Amino acid sequence: MRNEMSVIVRTITRCVYGMILLFGFYVIMHGHLTPGGGFQGGAVVASAFALLLVALGAAGVKGHLNRHILQTLEEIGALAFLALGFLGIGTAFFYNLFAGTGGFFGAPAGQLLSAGTLPLMNWAVGLKVMTGIACIVIVMMVGGRKEETK
Amino acid sequence: MSIGNFPFVVAALLIVLGLYALLFKRNLIKMVIGISLIETGVNLFLVMAGYRTGGMAPIYTLAPTPIRDMVLPTPQALTLTSIVIGLATTALLLSFAVFIHRHYGTLDIQEIKELNG
Amino acid sequence: MNALLVHAPVLLVAVPLLGAFAVPILGKLGRGVRDAFVGLIIAATAALAGLLAANFFAAGAVPFVYQLGGQSVGIPLLSGGIPIRILFEIDGLSAFMALITALITLTGAVFSFSYWRNRSGGTLYFSLFLLLTAGIFGMELTGDLFNFFVFLEITSIAACGLIGFRVWLRRSQEAGFKVMALYTLSGLFVLLAIGLLYSEYGGLNIGYLASTIGTGILDKVALGLLLTGLAMKAGAVPLHMWAPDAYGEAPAPMSAVLVANSQASLYAVFRIVFTLFSATVSATALGWILIVLALLTIFVGVTMALVQSDIKRLVAYGAVSQIGYMLLGVGVGLAVSAQAAPPAYGFVAIQGGLFHMLNDAACVGLLFFASGAVIRAAGTRDLNRMGGLAHHMKWTTVFFAIGAFALAGVPPFNGFASKFLIYEASFQLSPFLSIVAILSSILLLAVFVKGFQAAFLGPRPSQPVEKAPVGMLVPMAVLAVFVIGLGLFPGFFVDHIVTPAAKALWDGPAAYITTVIGLGG
Numbered sequence: 001m002r003n004e005m006s007v008i009v010r011t012i013t014r015c016v017y018g019m020i021l022l023f024g025f026y027v028i029m030h031g032h033l034t035p036g037g038g039f040q041g042g043a044v045v046a047s048a049f050a051l052l053l054v055a056l057g058a059a060g061v062k063g064h065l066n067r068h069i070l071q072t073l074e075e076i077g078a079l080a081f082l083a084l085g086f087l088g089i090g091t092a093f094f095y096n097l098f099a100g101t102g103g104f105f106g107a108p109a110g111q112l113l114s115a116g117t118l119p120l121m122n123w124a125v126g127l128k129v130m131t132g133i134a135c136i137v138i139v140m141m142v143g144g145r146k147e148e149t150k
Numbered sequence: 151m152s153i154g155n156f157p158f159v160v161a162a163l164l165i166v167l168g169l170y171a172l173l174f175k176r177n178l179i180k181m182v183i184g185i186s187l188i189e190t191g192v193n194l195f196l197v198m199a200g201y202r203t204g205g206m207a208p209i210y211t212l213a214p215t216p217i218r219d220m221v222l223p224t225p226q227a228l229t230l231t232s233i234v235i236g237l238a239t240t241a242l243l244l245s246f247a248v249f250i251h252r253h254y255g256t257l258d259i260q261e262i263k264e265l266n267g
Numbered sequence: 268m269n270a271l272l273v274h275a276p277v278l279l280v281a282v283p284l285l286g287a288f289a290v291p292i293l294g295k296l297g298r299g300v301r302d303a304f305v306g307l308i309i310a311a312t313a314a315l316a317g318l319l320a321a322n323f324f325a326a327g328a329v330p331f332v333y334q335l336g337g338q339s340v341g342i343p344l345l346s347g348g349i350p351i352r353i354l355f356e357i358d359g360l361s362a363f364m365a366l367i368t369a370l371i372t373l374t375g376a377v378f379s380f381s382y383w384r385n386r387s388g389g390t391l392y393f394s395l396f397l398l399l400t401a402g403i404f405g406m407e408l409t410g411d412l413f414n415f416f417v418f419l420e421i422t423s424i425a426a427c428g429l430i431g432f433r434v435w436l437r438r439s440q441e442a443g444f445k446v447m448a449l450y451t452l453s454g455l456f457v458l459l460a461i462g463l464l465y466s467e468y469g470g471l472n473i474g475y476l477a478s479t480i481g482t483g484i485l486d487k488v489a490l491g492l493l494l495t496g497l498a499m500k501a502g503a504v505p506l507h508m509w510a511p512d513a514y515g516e517a518p519a520p521m522s523a524v525l526v527a528n529s530q531a532s533l534y535a536v537f538r539i540v541f542t543l544f545s546a547t548v549s550a551t552a553l554g555w556i557l558i559v560l561a562l563l564t565i566f567v568g569v570t571m572a573l574v575q576s577d578i579k580r581l582v583a584y585g586a587v588s589q590i591g592y593m594l595l596g597v598g599v600g601l602a603v604s605a606q607a608a609p610p611a612y613g614f615v616a617i618q619g620g621l622f623h624m625l626n627d628a629a630c631v632g633l634l635f636f637a638s639g640a641v642i643r644a645a646g647t648r649d650l651n652r653m654g655g656l657a658h659h660m661k662w663t664t665v666f667f668a669i670g671a672f673a674l675a676g677v678p679p680f681n682g683f684a685s686k687f688l689i690y691e692a693s694f695q696l697s698p699f700l701s702i703v704a705i706l707s708s709i710l711l712l713a714v715f716v717k718g719f720q721a722a723f724l725g726p727r728p729s730q731p732v733e734k735a736p737v738g739m740l741v742p743m744a745v746l747a748v749f750v751i752g753l754g755l756f757p758g759f760f761v762d763h764i765v766t767p768a769a770k771a772l773w774d775g776p777a778a779y780i781t782t783v784i785g786l787g788g
Contacts, residue, residue, distance in 0.1 A: 165459075172448070172452070178444065181448060185448065185451055185452070185455075188452070188455050189455060192455055192458050192459050192462065195459065195462050196458070196462045196465075199462055199465055199466035224465075224471075225462075225465070228413055228461075228462075228465070231413075231417060232458060235417070235420045235424075235454075238420075238424055239420070239423075239424065239447070239451050242424055242427060242428065242447055243444065243447050243448065243451070246427075246431055246440055246443045246444040246447065247444065249431070249434050249440040250437075250440045250441060250444060253437035253440060254437065262441050264437065264438055264441060
């Protein structure tokens with residue numbers, strides 16, 4: 001489907017794409033310090049993917065965004081989130097294991113490597129959301145005509 | 151200067167508009183937009199539940215030394231969860247709309263009445 | 268073992284969730300690995316549910332909490348009197364509902380294995396199935412209103428994904444869209460009510476809200492919104508239109524689990540009316556509203572079933588009418604509970620209503636499984652075009668007959684035991700109620716006899732009939748054993764399982780509230 005957009009849109013997309021990705025990762029990473037977190041940053045990154053799809057057309061991104069790799073990454077993100085929940089099962093489910101202990105991710109509140117399992121959960125959720133929304137957008141655009149027969 | 155009850159009125163207006171679009175429009179996509187409007191209205195209502203006049207953002211580590219009021223953070227978490235759920239719901243509804251269009255060739259709800267009785 | 272018991276409430280939600288996320292990755296390794304993994308997860312979940320319920324009922328049915336993410340699991344953390352973490356609270360009714368869900372999802376999963384044996388696409392189906400299981404357990408075990416809303420939406424999305432799963436059938440897509448629109452609307456009503464209650468009282472925990480709720484106009488609006496949203500999802504008339512579409516278009520094993528989904532919503536109605544709003548609402552008026560809704564549901568369900576020619580929609584309308592019986596029993600109990608000296612038949616009515624939830628789940632599950640086997644054998648869903656299947660499928664015939672007679676309330680099956688309790692108690696409130704209930708049961712028996720005769724009796728079919736494989740017969744046999752066992756020994760089950768659940772409603776919210784607030788520190 002060659003329904004890509006004009007030269008101006010495509011050039012600007014190529015310039016801006018990396019910055020949107022960077023901003024999205026920044027929002028995910030600083031979720032425990034500033035407003036943001038897993039879902040918000042993941043949605044920003046996914047909007048970068050959607051921008052690519054709209055500007056370059058489905059044929060233009062065919063080599064770059066592979067749906068099956070994105071689906072596998074999505075499941076890894078979900079499993080990582082659950083594994084982090086199970087880590088503290090000795091005390092309670094979702095117990096924050098590393099917070100305040102001074103070790104790995106245990107610095108006092110306000111620093112980047114603090115708050116225990118929270119930034120790790122932010123990463124897991126961010127990975128799941130960005131790949132999940134990207135899969136939804138890709139499937140809706142391509143129309144699922146190449147139906148998988150698993 | 152307080153904002154009074156104005157946001158609650160806006161939230162109620164959004165919900166009523168969304169209900170109107172859901173119940174009285176015949177195009178499937180317009181019905182999905184109606185549901186999205188209702189979600190937006192409810193989310194606005196939820197966020198307003200935590201607002202305190204003159205409060206600042208509830209970031210613990212940036213609190214100024216003469217402590218000021220902070221707005222409640224819990225409704226913000228509730229609203230965020232609700233937005234995520236709304237995203238998943240809208241995606242599912244639109245996928246169904248795509249498949250219905252592929253099967254029936256139309257998006258008019260009055261022509262898609264194969265299930266009756 | 269002790270650690271397993273302590274963490275059982277959250278493991279009941281976390282284990283199926285883990286399964287749901289891991290199935291697509293493991294499914295790439297082959298069909299056998301996927302089936303074995305799903306079977307392992309479902310068996311572990313059912314075992315956990317049985318363990319939790321057995322321990323709970325044996326220890327005297329004392330409610331306990333599980334706090335997520337805190338230092339101590341059993342003692343909620345209070346800040347200014349408000350519990351600030353998400354709590355799972357297990358009391359008699361939650362344990363009872365968890366047992367029902369475990370039974371239905373276990374048999375549904377076993378049936379699904381042989382259902383997907385020769386078809387592709389089963390991996391994503393099992394992923395959605397496990398997600399739905401996790402959501403239903405979450406709805407039944409949580410003690411926090413917003414957490415309940417999240418699980419409600421999880422079950423809505425997973426259920427609609429399963430209804431519209433077979434994308435090559437146009438009717439299932441239409442059913443999926445309509446059901447999803449209605450489920451979303453009901454979820455938004457519930458969310459609006461939760462927002463109202465939070466902005467009034469500042470807390471989201473059901474126990475905390477039950478202790479501080481008042482009688483203002485906002486509370487009444489919140490109650491109305493909650494009841495409307497949850498009754499929409501449970502399938503009570505006049506908002507039942509989605510139920511025949513949903514149960515009829517879903518794959519056969521899913522229809523039984525969708526009934527468990529509706530029952531979880533009904534559980535939420537009971538929890539809200541008896542525990543959350545118990546101090547303030549006028550129990551008599553609310554009870555009579557529930558009774559009127561129940562009578563409408565029973566009557567409309569049965570009369571619409573008369574004119575159906577599609578076997579799954581026939582069973583679906585039967586399932587809709589049985590929701591009415593549950594509402595009738597609990598409504599009668601509610602209507603008399605406000606009197607100064609509540610009569611004993613109120614408690615009996617609640618016992619009948621709750622016992623009917625278990626019986627209805629088993630019977631309707633059995634009927635849906637049998638219908639799935641029938642549709643697969645006859646190749647069509649139209650009752651007018653099938654016939655004579657009894658010659659080839661003897662076991663399926665027997666199971667369908669058992670399920671039909673049990674649902675219609677014929678002794679010695681379990682439907683009779685619970686319906687008798689409901690008739691007896693509602694007669695003492697008003698004879699009109701039990702007359703409508705009995706007449707509808709007789710009408711339902713007639714409907715099922717007609718369906719049975721159309722599908723199974725008659726001359727041999729001309730084209731070859733594919734008998735039901737063993738994998739489909741085993742879950743039907745398990746449910747049939749439950750149906751007959753519950754019917755022959757109702758006293759045992761009522762004393763040990765149903766009475767603590769009914770007591771949790773009848774005695775009021777005091778025990779529920781003290782578990783949350785009284786222990787806190």
